[in-house]
Amino acid sequence: MTEPLLDVRNLDLVLSHRSGDLPILQDISFQIMPGETYGLVGESGSGKSVTSLAIMGLLKKPLKVSGGQVVFQGQDLLKLRPRRMRDLRGDRVAMIFQEPMTALNPLSTVGRQIAEMYVLHQGKSWREARRLAVHALDSVKVPNPERRVGNYPHQMSGGLRQRVMIAMALACDPDLLIADEPTTALDVTVQAEVLRLIKELCAARGTAVLFISHDLGVIASICQRVGVMYAGCLVEENDTVALFSNPRHAYTRGLMGALPRLGSRLTHGRQRLVDIDSVIADRSVLTETRFIMPRGAANGESA
């Protein structure tokens, strides 16, 4: 039995406020094996991104971890000194964000922004780092890397920018890549390319991926195991195939029901898309019942 690369144990996260702490994440536990691609899926506001920020140690006030452990390669990241955590961040655990338009500094060339990684973590000179940045661009299949390295973000398309982000994140060959909705802001064809790129690169390097998305289709195409998040709780976890063929939790079934299927006929009433009540359950109710009663259509009655 190999040791998990990342072991999140009973993670609790709160929004601290004068009138008391508001729970955001409750008792989140999951493991990612070396080289594995793990998906976190759930609707907006279910706590996927916050979970990833907690792992990275990038939470901003008033959010704070109130309990649990984030064990990465045998050490609890939550107990690391800020300096050690900083060295780890970007080097061993890297992150790609959702918005490639704003996640890059508009006043700095992409080459420089990639080169920073080598200067920060490998002590390279700027010259050497820039040379490596060209290679990094080449590895994410940016055409004309020697020319593109001097480009500013506004001179690139969204897909190219996301490739730059990927090049940056993978620059130091991290052991874990956290991808927070990396394809959501891209159009479908570009989305497929970027997904394939992440898949290929990480498989080739043996990089484990924590892939966050609200898109079940994307998750299904890239992840080996999936965790379903709902209102700050991890409600179901399974192998991708098992999860999709046999969703156990009512909420998961709700998510599946809301998926359009190619070839299904929407006009004939029978195969209608089912929606889930649009509002996330009230947290104060949730803290008492802990696990949610099925909402809306998932409870099987004529809603």
Next chain:
Amino acid sequence: MLQFTIRRILQVIPTLLVVALLIFVIFSVVPGSFAASLFSDGRTTANPEMIAQLNRELGLDLPLPQRFLNYVMDLAHLDLGTSFRTRQPVLQLINDRMWASLQLAVAAMVFAVVIGVPLGFIAAMRPGSILDSVTMIGAVSGLSMPQFWLGLLLMYVFALQLGWLPSFGYGNGSLRNLILPAITLGVTPLALLARTTRAGVLDVMNADFIRTAHAKGMSESKVVRWHVARNALVLVVTTVGLQFGSMIGQAVVIEKLFAWPGIGSLLVDSVAIRDIPVVQGTILVIVLWFLLINTAVDLIYAAIDPRIKQR
């Protein structure tokens, strides 16, 4: 970049022409004339014949369009006309005064930038801290204080009570004479700069790419040096430019107060006796100064932000 520079500089010329026309029209329709103010002593009205004679001498009897045409033709030869009062070329009068004004403006701006920008930066690094509150309260006080009152206060304390600095005059360009008027003139831009720097830095700190920088494992100081400073600079440059441009105009009061022989006091004196060529020339120079500063700001923008050059 060169093309961009040339284009921006050429754009100054039409603006200058429109301004020249405006000044000309305004001072042709305002009541009062040089001749009338020269001959009148407040009790008796001047002799109309003498006024007519003087107007003829000064060329004021010609029709307005023709006067404007002459004026523009002279302008094209860099001739701003001749003062009614001293009969000296206006250009020479302005030249005598302009450098003192520039000296004052530059000194005030240096004072404002050197203190205001770091203060705003530090305040933004620790929002809500005591330092932040003190800086911002100070900035609001600085903005709301009338300049002439501040000038009098400084004069009273540092010149009269402590006797450290001269209270007024140019002192043949001595630095000691420059200090009090420069501080007085610099307080408003200082306060404004502290505020805009703080706002600009805070704005950048909340940007997505700062989160990216943190995710890369950068230390706070590197984040600031590599990603915040340059981006926040855009707003600072705007403020410095705007303030610098309008400073010569603002300096009128300060120059009067400290008996500073600048272009502002020349303007006030000339308006009082309707010495129109000097007034026109002075305003034109002030406008030109403003336009040049603006152009410089645009060029600096383009140097900082690669997105601007493309347009």
